[in-house]
Each structure stands twice: as C-alpha cells, then as structure tokens.
Amino acid sequence: MVIILARRIAQAVLVLLLVALISFAIFRFVGNPVENILGQEATVQDRNEMIERMGLNDPIPVQYARFVWDALHFDFGISYRTAEPVAELIASRLPATLELAFISALFALVAGILLGIFTAISRGRFLAGLVMTTSLVGVSLPTFLIGVLLIWLFAVELGVLPSFGRGDTVRLGFWETGLLTASGLKSLILPAITLGLYQMTLIMRLVRSEMLEVLRQDFIKFARARGLPERMVLLRHALRNTLVPVTTVAGLQLGSIVAFAIITETVFQWPGVGLMFINAVYFVDIPVMSAYLLLVGTLFVLINFIVDLLYLAIDPRIRDRNLRGGG
Amino acid sequence: MTSPPVRPSEKPAGAPESAPTSVSASISASISASRLQRALASDFVYDFTRAPIAIIAGLVVLFLFLVAILAPLVAPTNPFDPASLNLMNGFTPPMQANMFTGESFVMGTDDQGRDLLSAIIYGLRVSLFVGVMSVLLAMGLGVSLGLIAGYVGGWLDNLIMRIADIQLTFPSILIAMLIFGVLRGIIPPDLRDEMAIFVLITAIGLSEWVPFARTVRATTLVEKEKEYVQAARLIGLGRHQIMWRHILPNVLGPVLVIATITLALAIIAEATLSFLGVGAPATEPSLGTLIRIGQDFLFSGEWWILTFPAITLLALALSVNLLGDWLKDTLNPRLK
C-alpha cells in the first residue's frame, strides 16, 4: 500500500513540475518582464538593476528552480496591471471561486446521481423520458448562454434573484464567505446552477447508463433470487456498484468545474479567480496568468490523485491488482 | 424497449469447436439467427427516425454557410460602413418602423442604429471562418502527429501521446484561453486587435488536435500491420509515401466525423471566448461578440439585440452537432 502511494505521489509531483515548467516559460519568456514592471521610459541603469534583482541573467534551470521555490512559498510575482503581489490577489479571490465551485459540484453530484437513478429505474416512463430529452438540450447549450438565459428569466423577467456579484459577505479570518448571509446565498443560486448544469447532466447520464448496466448483471438477478426486497437490491447492490466508475468521471468533472468557473464568473461578474484570469488574459497580465495556470494545474493533479485513491478504497479488485503489482 | 437477451456465454463451456452434439450446434445457429434479426430490425427503425433530422441539420448548415460566404451580397447593409449608420435608427425593434426615420428592420437595430440582420450575417461569417480554420489547423496538426506517432512509434510516439494525455486532462476551452493569452503577450500591443482573429484560430486549433491524433494513431497502428502496407514496404516505398499515400486514405472516414464534431466545439469555443471579451474584437464582431453586446441591453428591454444572435448561434452549433452524430453513426468508425 505504501509503495502504491509513493508511486502515485511521485507521478503527481512529476506532472506538477511539468505544469510549473510551462508556467515558468510563460512567466519568463512571454513579453518583457522588466519593461512590464518598469515601463518603457526606464533608464538603462534601472533596467539592469531590475534584471539583476530578478536574476534574469542566471542560467535558465536556476531560474526555474527559483520559480518553483518561490511558488512553494506562495510568491508568484507582482501583477503587471495592479502592481499587487499575485499571491494576495489570488488569496482575496479564491474563496469566491471555491464557494461557487463547491456548491455547483454539490448540486451536480446530488442532482446528477438522484436523477440518474430515477431515469434508470423508471426507464420507459414519460417523466424519465422528459428528463432525458431536457438534458440533451442542456448539454448542447453553451454555458454562457445558459447563464444569460437564467439571468433573463430570474433577474429580468421575474426579478427574484440577483444577476451579478456575491451579495453581502462576511469575513471569517482571511476567508470572505457569502454562505452566511441571505443575499449571499441568493446571489449564489444562478451562478451555481449555470456552472453545475453541464456536469450535472453528464453525471446523470453516466449514472443512468452505469445503473442500467449494473442492473443487467447476474449478481443483481441472484440478489433478487435470494429474496432480497427491491429496495435492498437497489441500495445495497446496484447503487454502490454504479458509483464506482462514476467516482472517477465525476471526480475529474469536478476539476473542470473550477476551470469552467471562468465563464460563469464572467457572466455573473463573480469576483473569483476565473474573472481575474480573464482580465489577465485581456490585459496581458502575464504573472497572473502563469500563477492561475499553476493553481488550476495543482488542483487538477490533486483531484486526479484523490480520485485514484478513492477508487482504490472502493473497489477491492483494483486494490488487490495494485497490491500485487506494487509488491 | 428491452431486447431479448442473447447470451452466447450460455453455450456449454466445455464444448469443443467441432460440436459433439446437435444441441450445441443448433445453439450457435439460433444465436446468430436472432442476432441478425435484431440487427435488421434496429437498422430499420434507425433509418426512419434519424435521417430526417440529419437532412434538416444538413440543410441548415448549408444555408448558413452560403449566407456567410455570400454576406456582402445577401446582407441588407454593410454593418461596418459608418456611412450606412444613422444614430437616429438606434434601438428600432424588429419589424417596426423607427419613430424618427420611419425605417424598419427585420431584426431591429442595435444602439448605433446598425441593422441587426446584417450584423448577424457578418458575425456568422466571422464565426464560421474561425471555426473552419481552427478545425483545419487542429486536423492538420492532429493527423500529422497521429500518423507519426503511429507509424514511427518509439519515443516519439511516447512523447506525442503523453502530451496529448496531459492536454486532455484540462478542458480545451481553458487551453484555448491560455494560448490566446500567451499569443497576445507575444504580439506587440498595437497589432493585437488586427491579429485577434488569427490568434483566436491558433488558440482554438491548438486546443483541439488531440482527438484527431488519437484516432489516426489507433488506425495507423492497425493499418500498419496489414498486408498492403507490408507489400508497399517490400517494394521499397519510403516512409513518407506509405504514411501519406497508403495509410492516410484509410483514416479519412473517422477524421471527417471528428472534424464535424470539432467544428461544433470550435464554434462554441469561439463564441465563448468572444463573449468573454477575449476573442473577436469589436471591429470584427462574431456571433459571440454580438451576444455579449446584446447582454448589456437585456435589462433595458431591447431583447432582440441578444436573442437573434443567440438563436443563430444555437441553430448553427446544434445542426453541426446533429450532422456529426449522424455521420458518426453512419460511418461507424471506431472512435476513441
């Protein structure tokens, strides 16, 4: 077990270093860092001083190592646009994104699994068909249009929900949360649905097809033949086996929720890291872009890692295969 | 509809190939008979339910392409010609006479008094141009890399496919945004708007090559072992000739399907980027740009500025998607 763990961690670190390499390349070679910080009017002496201070004359591997070292200490440089440290910028905006992503993921998972089970066990009924058809439309709509549509319906026509921002927030230490106020929660509804809808649909369809697959299997037939009541067959035998493959896909989908938050945050002017990233792209704020890539990359690698472990925990067959392979 | 379970596994496991009893002989006979019946029945249903949708989707795509190509001929006005704009015409609702000038527009006008129908036709042109060009880029790159990875193999194969794997873990829209940002950083600021369309094409193209490469590689690996390729090798044809002349034609079917599906993705990606303000510039608005502009007028009641571009985009993306689905089922290649 320890060996598997070590190997997985080594893999994850390797991918992370690769992501860091790309981040570093962007940070170092796109545009001219010195000019961007000092402006075009700076004297040659100022420039040389800056080059020296940033260590831009050192060998590239040394610079890369320093980049990684700094990143490990949450030092991502200074934003070209606002001249703030990027780390502070991210720290002030990350809670907004994480709260949005968390609620969306929760929505996607809970609604996706419930609807998936429902459409699987009531296959052929009208309501299940309706859900499936609607979900097809949901998948083909681009995220930003879903957001616009929701704004039009709930903010413009009905006027019941806010169309932008986070509402009132409360500070808990360094964390600014919108989950504790009524207006914060209300502001969260539309963005969370917009962001979660696509993943919800995917999870629903996946759960449905997996569940139908599992229900066709012999051990379900045998469980029924053993006299287990239908409720037990579904909950104890079908559901768990359905959720194993769903875990991987759902887990990976949750990672892309953070990435797709860029779109939702822009539509709803949600003050998170996604909006920060889009602004950075627009204003060519290279350090912010590079830090964002590092952040999202880390998140993806982390999620992949956790999903792998989860998979090991759930499926004894894989656990054994790995143990044998690893030992 | 549940199909009768055909369970080939219920053949007696121990039965050798030369079936010793009539029982197992007729087992396999009856299995294959019912398989055939079901296959026929399902094809039958399939043709009648899917084909009309595919035909309609195809017609819609064709129509939109024609309109985009012929934009200068079919658009009522040139939306970028300042001379044709009359501010007094601003915010004219669709099919209504403007209260100052008395002019009327099929889809109304925007804040500048620009005819929305013309803007959409030109926007469609931009969207389709970006979509098609980025698919061509993705296809060129993906097919080449896939062929090389499959045919040459070794560390090159390893490298290409590893990059593909890593890229595939991230949503392609994120990759496109990153590439867009990087390219913007490389281009001198005063050229940024001018080159925005090409930057957009490169960004989307580079974010979508992986499916092409994977499929082409898989097919190449299979084709490589076939007799005609071995024969071509024996008569001394060069690597390049074999790759491009002999293997490539075999992967065209799957590639066409992927290209169609990717076109839908690219159109949506372009619209998304432009909607976010990091795509087509305001001087060359695409459908996504128009939707972004339209969103600002949602609250003040000028719904048409948003609605018509949005409907056009949906019709386009949906039709291309349906067409791709139909192609996929018809050609039925082993898509990864």
Add this chain to the structure above:
Amino acid sequence: MTAPLLEVSDLSVEFPQRRQRLQALDRISFTLEAGEVLGFVGESGAGKSLTGAAIMGLLEPPGRITGGRITLQGQRIDGQAESVRGRRIGMIFQDPLTSLNPLRTVGDQLVETIQLHLGMDAGAAAQRAGELLDEVGIDRARIGAYPHEFSGGMRQRIVIALALAPEPELIIADEPTTALDVSIQAQVLALLRRLCKERGAAVILITHDMGVIAETTDRVAVLYAGRLVETGRTAEVIAAPRHPYTKGLMAATPNLDLVSVDTVLPQIPGSMPSLAALPPGCRFHPRCGDVMPVCRRTAAPFIDGVACHLYGAQTQEAG
C-alpha cells in the same frame, strides 16, 4: 392425499412485442415431490430457464405469465412469488463468476441473506455463515474475502451456500456447472446433491448434459420450443425414450460407457425454430424422422408423459 411440493399446471409465458406476442412457454405442467430431483433438458431457447424464472417470479419484463397456476404445497405462488423467493425456493445460476457482488465480501452477502430470512442477529448470522462455508468445503476463515479471491468452483460453492442459507424446500439450479471447469463439475454437482438430500430439499436441475441427467436426477422433463414433450422416470426415459426428439437427444449423447474420442454421433437435422416463426401442429415436425400428416396440422396432447401423435393413437384406443 397431501399436495405435492410443487405443482405447475398449464403454465404459459408470453413476451408481448410490437407486432406479435411471442409465446415462450405453452401450457407446461409437471409436479415435484419433496426431496425429489427433477431434470430439465432441451436445446438452447427451449424455455428451461424461463420455467425457472416463472416459478421464482423473476421473468424479465415485458415477459409475463399468461395462464396456468403454480402451487407450493397447495398454496398458489404465481403472482406473489416474493413471499417464497429465496426463503422457500432458492435459485442458482449458471455463472458463478458473475453471481456474486464483486464489491462486497462473501460474508456480507451470506449474513445479509441469513438475517433477512431467518431473523437472526448479526452475531448469530455470522456464526451461521461460517458453518455454511464449512459445509460447502470452504475455510470459514475466509468469510471476509471478496469474490474475486476465489476460483470459479469455490465461488459456485459459495453460491450454493447462499441459496441454501434460508433452508429452502426447493432449489432451482439453472446449469449450475456449465461454466465450470470440466474437472470440478462433478464435485460441485455431488456437493449440491448431497446438501439437498441432507436437508430434504427438492431440486430442479436445468442442464444440457444428458450425462448429468442420468447420474443426478430421479425424473426428467424434456422441453422443445416452449412445450413439454416428454416426462418420466429418468431411468425409464433413458432406457426407452418415446418422443422422437428425446430419442434424437439420446442418440446425440456420447454413451457414457463406451465413448471414444472420434465417435461420430448422429445429430438431429435442422435447428429449433425461433419463437417468432413457430411451425403449425407439432413444433418438432419439420425435424422429425417419423413425421405423419397429422403432425403438421395439430399438436399432440400431452398424455401419459409424452406429447406425440405416434403414441396418441394407442392411448385413444385404450381410453
């Protein structure tokens, strides 16, 4: 006279389809006494598994019972099989590799069944599960192991333990050894027979293998295209098969005593018709060597253990 353990009379099963209704079972009747072993044979698709599924109330929709009755000790169970499923009638399927939930330990699955049917607390149920494992020849220490940690033969033993756990009066075993390695088929079959005998449980054994029928069963029922064509004491049917289909089956079976590898066995020509294209009259007549004009027109009634016009005339004269 007490009622037989199981009585099936005129059981019909249909699969409604868009254009037609497939009649998969046509008026099947048979009885089974307590402790008796009844074999079901017939080609693939004859309806053997369906008969089992119908008794268990486990027909896959849209399949349904359209006629007849099933009684267990005089009590009707068709339409309310839940009350006896698992508890009084157990079932064993062909493929032990897929019959167990791969994600739960065998102990879990045993305890769950025991608790449900025998109302024991968890401790007692675990105790009982261990005893059952011992009985089927598996070390009870492995109660916490997952199915994939056992071989196919061992898994089928576990399946047998599971089916026997609630002490049912009847076990329906649907090709219980077909998927197993030839070398252990006999072992598993012997185990099943012994355990059922000890408990006085009756067995319906579904198989393709006339050899198994000969060795294991007291009586045999031959199915063809959804109809029962012959029943009787196993020894008598094997010694003197009456229906031409049974004769064909027997002739196609290697003689257990003097079989040699390259013996060419006669086969019944043709194949069983599909349910969608059943011939009129006797369903076997297109393949029958003794076919008579009447066979093409009407199906022979099931009289005296056989449904064949060859014998119908004598019976009618006698009656």
